[in-house]
Amino acid sequence: xTQVAEAKPAVNINDDYCSRCxxxxxxxxYDAITRDHExxxxxxxxxxxxxxxxxxxxxxxxxxxxxxxxxxxLLNYLRKVKPNYKSDTLVVMCKGSAPxxxxxxxxxxxxxxxxxxxxxxGRISEELLLAMLAEGIKKIxxxxxxxxxxxxxxxxxxxxxxxxxxxxxxxxxxxxxDTITMKRNSLKVKVDKDLCIACGNCVFYCPYDAPKLESxxxxxxxxxxxxxxxxxxxxxxxxxxxxxxxxxxxxxDLLPKLIAEMKPPKILVFRCQxxxxxxxxGDVSPNVRxxxxxxxxxxxxxxxxxxxxxxxxxxxxxxxxEDDCKQExxxxxxxxxxxxxxxxxxxIGLGERLGFGSVSPRYEGQxxxxxxxxxxxxxTIGTKGKS
Amino acid sequence: xxxxxxKPLDEILESISPYKKILIAGCDGCTQPPRGMREVxxxxxxxxxxxxxKNKKFEFKLxxxxxxxxxxxxxxxxxxxxxxxxxxxxxACGAGPQTVAEVFPDLPxxxxxxxxxxxxxDREGGTMFDSCSSCGDCVLAxxxxxxxxxxxxxxxxxxxxGGAREGxxxxxxxxxxxxxxxxxxxxxxxxxxxxxxxxxxRNYQKKAWKVAP
Numbered sequence: 001x002t003q004v005a006e007a008k009p010a011v012n013i014n015d016d017y018c019s020r021c022x023x024x025x026x027x028x029x030y031d032a033i034t035r036d037h038e039x040x041x042x043x044x045x046x047x048x049x050x051x052x053x054x055x056x057x058x059x060x061x062x063x064x065x066x067x068x069x070x071x072x073x074l075l076n077y078l079r080k081v082k083p084n085y086k087s088d089t090l091v092v093m094c095k096g097s098a099p100x101x102x103x104x105x106x107x108x109x110x111x112x113x114x115x116x117x118x119x120x121x122g123r124i125s126e127e128l129l130l131a132m133l134a135e136g137i138k139k140i141x142x143x144x145x146x147x148x149x150x151x152x153x154x155x156x157x158x159x160x161x162x163x164x165x166x167x168x169x170x171x172x173x174x175x176x177x178d179t180i181t182m183k184r185n186s187l188k189v190k191v192d193k194d195l196c197i198a199c200g201n202c203v204f205y206c207p208y209d210a211p212k213l214e215s216x217x218x219x220x221x222x223x224x225x226x227x228x229x230x231x232x233x234x235x236x237x238x239x240x241x242x243x244x245x246x247x248x249x250x251x252x253d254l255l256p257k258l259i260a261e262m263k264p265p266k267i268l269v270f271r272c273q274x275x276x277x278x279x280x281x282g283d284v285s286p287n288v289r290x291x292x293x294x295x296x297x298x299x300x301x302x303x304x305x306x307x308x309x310x311x312x313x314x315x316x317x318x319x320x321x322e323d324d325c326k327q328e329x330x331x332x333x334x335x336x337x338x339x340x341x342x343x344x345x346x347x348i349g350l351g352e353r354l355g356f357g358s359v360s361p362r363y364e365g366q367x368x369x370x371x372x373x374x375x376x377x378x379x380t381i382g383t384k385g386k387s
Numbered sequence: 388x389x390x391x392x393x394k395p396l397d398e399i400l401e402s403i404s405p406y407k408k409i410l411i412a413g414c415d416g417c418t419q420p421p422r423g424m425r426e427v428x429x430x431x432x433x434x435x436x437x438x439x440x441k442n443k444k445f446e447f448k449l450x451x452x453x454x455x456x457x458x459x460x461x462x463x464x465x466x467x468x469x470x471x472x473x474x475x476x477x478x479a480c481g482a483g484p485q486t487v488a489e490v491f492p493d494l495p496x497x498x499x500x501x502x503x504x505x506x507x508x509d510r511e512g513g514t515m516f517d518s519c520s521s522c523g524d525c526v527l528a529x530x531x532x533x534x535x536x537x538x539x540x541x542x543x544x545x546x547x548x549g550g551a552r553e554g555x556x557x558x559x560x561x562x563x564x565x566x567x568x569x570x571x572x573x574x575x576x577x578x579x580x581x582x583x584x585x586x587x588x589r590n591y592q593k594k595a596w597k598v599a600p
Contacts, residue, residue: 197415237423305432347396348437
């Protein structure tokens with residue numbers, strides 16, 4: 001595992017602006033913000049913080065800074081990309097509820113729209129939604145995760161209340177009462193019962209008791225219990241399971257396209273979308289392309305091997321630490337999956353071309369540093385000898 | 388189930404090197420995890436990557452048999468490929484390649500697995516261990532369902548031998564003493580009097596090599 005030095009915290013409370021109202025502390029899903037009773041300051045324990053941004057979105061004094069998807073960067077993004085679209089409809093989507101915008105047409109009935117994907121819509125404040133309307137947006141559609149599926153527990157419910165209150169206020173100002181709409185969507189396992197061999201692997205590995213092995217007819221899933229981590233999908237020995245929107249074939253189709261875009265050394269990264277928050281319009285390295293997954297549990301050995309077969313010089317899996325995993329302990333199991341395939345690659349002299357890094361977005365640049373170290377290693381062993 | 392371990396990839400590569408068109412045949416049967424289509428595809432990818440480094444090019448076809456030790460299932464699954472392959476690489480236990488050989492006498496078949504034992508899959512403990520020797524004369528009713536033939540290193544019928552230390556076998560300190568397990572189990576069941584029964588030497592002629600269903 002790559003060890004990464006501590007860097008700048010991603011969330012900061014600016015004590016000069018803080019009014020000690022403690023709304024942040026009451027909303028934080030992780031009890032990371034508490035009041036220090038000795039000096040009456042609000043204290044952020046960055047080690048507990050999961051960087052959801054709910055505190056920053058709720059702070060009435062704008063005293064909380066976050067380096068990802070803050071108010072200014074989201075507005076700047078909107079101003080920059082809006083002229084590229086004919087539409088004045090904005091679709092704001094939690095990336096946990098869909099990996100791309102392909103479902104938006106079906107869910108909201110819009111085909112042309114300005115897309116904005118964020119890690120949790122709970123970081124979008126009422127004030128920011130109004131500022132977006134002031135930028136010329138006429139309609140905002142928000143796609144959040146189901147409430148009990150929200151990776152940050154409070155982001156989706158909070159956004160529901162915000163939308164309700166804002167629509168009420170906007171209708172009083174003469175706007176249509178559906179100026180802001182919100183829908184919820186969660187991605188779940190798909191089962192092909194014809195392929196199931198009733199081995200019980202999914203029953204054993206699922207952290208949520210979603211699969212049940214029937215005495216007749218193989219497996220059945222309680223989809224309300226499924227939280228879409230994809231671990232069962234990645235381990236099913238018969239390919240009987242797949243994950244909505246992160247289908248096996250979809251990832252297989254994406255791999256060669258991404259690898260063809262890169263310059264050597266070509267580093268393909270499979271990353272948990274909660275371990276890394278890539279900047280909006282960030283610079284893209286010519287050597288690195290990433291496939292975002294709902295959890296490192298969705299990393300499949302066959303995709304790692306496909307990447308190497310398609311010309312990647314190195315493959316890296318970026319996961320959350322076991323303590324930070326938004327799914328129950330799945331990242332630790334993913335590490336085992338990666339270790340197993342690495343062991344097999346070692347047998348044929350390609351072990352070093354698979355890397356595993358455990359990072360968190362709570363410090364700036366951890367993932368970038370892990371990828372940089374891996375890339376340097378790949379450069380020393382060279383790009384020849386395979387592909 | 389039958390516990391198998393994938394052979395070293397070098398050995399597999401060496402065994403298949405005389406052939407070009409190879410059918411990799413998995414088995415969805417009793418191994419845990421099953422050596423089904425995922426294992427088949429993963430092995431194909433690994434062999435292609437390894438082959439490329441050694442300038443060896445194979446043409447793989449992939450399939451998985453519901454139960455490779457079943458002549459009917461193996462015949463129907465593999466038959467459509469037979470005309471177009473040079474050999475079969477089997478991911479089943481030792482019974483699988485032999486079944487393929489029975490059904491297709493002219494087709495070379497290569498094992499990709501080493502078969503170790505009929506075992507218990509302790510999922511939570513993360514291990515699988517030897518538990519049945521298929522001896523043909525089951526004594527589990529007398530021993531609290533712990534097999535002394537298999538799990539006692541000496542295969543004693545009238546244990547314990549006296550060599551165990553802190554519940555572990557004197558021959559392998561990692562291994563539980565089967566007779567201590569038997570004693571504890573019978574104690575829980577209130578059947579310790581079973582230990583007073585003398586068990587005469589076993590009749591190994593009872594072990595069958597062939598059975599009609």
